[in-house]
Amino acid sequence: MTEQTTVSGGRDIFIVSNSVDEMGGVTTWTHQMAREFTDRGHRVHVIGITPAPAGREHEFPEPLPYATTTLYDTHPPQVRPLRGIRGKLNAVERRRHAARAAGMRRRADRMTALFAAARPGAVLIVTQVWAMEWVALADTKGLLVIGMSHESYAASAATSRLSRVKRHYKDVDRLLILTPGDADRWIRAGMDNVGHMPNALPFMPEVPAPRSEKVVVSIGRLSHEKGVDMLLDSWAEIASRHPAWKLRIYGTGDEEQRLRARTTELGLDGSVEWKGRTNDVLGALSEASVFAQASRAEGFPITLLEAMATGLPCAAFDCAPGVREIIRDGEDGLLARLGNTVELGDHISTLITDEELRNRMGDAAFENVKRYAADEITDRWEALFAFLER
Missing domain, CATH: 3.40.50.2000 (Glycogen Phosphorylase B;)
Incomplete structure (x- = not known):
């Protein structure tokens, strides 16, 4: 192991998202912050669970100055909940569940190996709760773990993500929400590790646009x-x-x-x-x-x-x-x-x-x-x- 890492000396920072290269706001945020951290002297590794769907790939204008890894070559198999006696007796669906779980463990082991090579003071940022399902299976001992939700509380509450955030992020060092108001709603929902962090500007021109076009x-x-x-x-x-x-x-x-x-x-x-x-x-x-x-x-x-x-x-x-x-x-x-x-x-x-x-x-x-x-x-x-x- 190397000596204790400080902010000035640079940290190892892992950013784990659903995908490294799928078009969308989370991908934009991920690569912007990866570049910002790299420019500050940190060593960044962006990890995606699956590749982007066909036609949804984000195009990068130049080689990236940090490492990237995608854990799956294709999307993992979809499974249905095994509910009741009928579900438990559904041999085909049980095999799908077993295959998916085994695949998740293999990918988690791969992340564990990457995390184990990190220097002291390393940070793991998980941008989406779906990705956290894989991170939760990996060994993150010694890392600061920060979970994120890039949507409003209301959007989470309208889906299964509310219960999944409460389950998968309850023990992380910090759950970051985008606004103070939504952070308060998560606190009232029972989460006691909540903070807030806004997205950053991807660019800042020196002068505003002319606003001359109709x-x-x-x-x-x-x-x-x-x-x-x-x-x-x-x-x-x-x-x-x-x-x-x-x-x-x-x-x-x-x-x-x-x-x-x-x-x-x-x-x-x-x-x-x-x-x-x-x-x-x-x-x-x-x-x-x-x-x-x-x-x-x-x-x-x-x-x-x-x-x-x-x-x-x-x-x-x-x-x-x-x-x-x-x-x-x-x-x-x-x-x-x-x-x-x-x-x-x-x-x-x-x-x-x-x-x-x-x-x-x-x-x-x-x-x-x-x-x-x-x-x-x-x-x-x-x-x-x-x-x-x-």
Whole structure:
């Protein structure tokens, strides 16, 4: 073993996620923080449980300056709960369960070997509770273990993830939630190891975008959760009033064909542009004047941070504490009640119509979002490591 590692000398930091390379906010966060930690002199290893599904791979623009490992070549077999006598007597399903459990133990053993080679003072960050099911089988003795939830409490409570977080994260050194409000809800739910940590800005331009193009932009996965269908309903109320303006949508996903059909049904083909996926988020945002987000659920949306860092005023549904924390309603953006497409449309229309308001809110967004600068958030992470180590 080497001598005790200090923050200044660099730590071994493992970040374990569902996937190393699946498109989405958690992957963006993982690789941003991996790079930030690496730049601070830490030795980072990003571990994914499974590869990204076909068509959902995140494209990396250059070789990564840290190690990555994916434990499975393909997704592990799906199993159904063995309920009652019938379940216990289902030999085929029991074999599936046994095969999955054996595969999990083998992958956990592989993580154990990686963890065992770490220097004293090492930290393990688990970004998603599904990944924690594998980490829980590994030997993490000697590591600081930090679990994370990248969604709101309400989103967890609507699924099995609430009970799984309470089960798998109850003994970690710290469970990090994205906002103070949601952290309080987890504490009230019985978790006594909870803290909060916001996402960091992926970039911070020196000057805001010119906001000279007649474009409202939306960036995100084309899925039910992201609410693009509701954004289209809002745009249907706007397009005829502002025929010179376009709604530009970046992203791919399972809902794309249905959303395109909905666009045609609403008579919006001439005012909605489908741009697909982009690796140049800053460029896409810089060519717009307003950012719109109609998500049904969010955690601490990175695209919202990116839009504000670009200097765009944002109109969004008030769908989660993270959105309310990022946008100061009436100062640097406008919030609509979740699901109220008329109200969201009115907010977008207001930002289109009132250039002075648009520029004032955009400039305020550009300044206000600096509280999430990467250096400041990384400082908070390093302070947490030191605190937990005492």
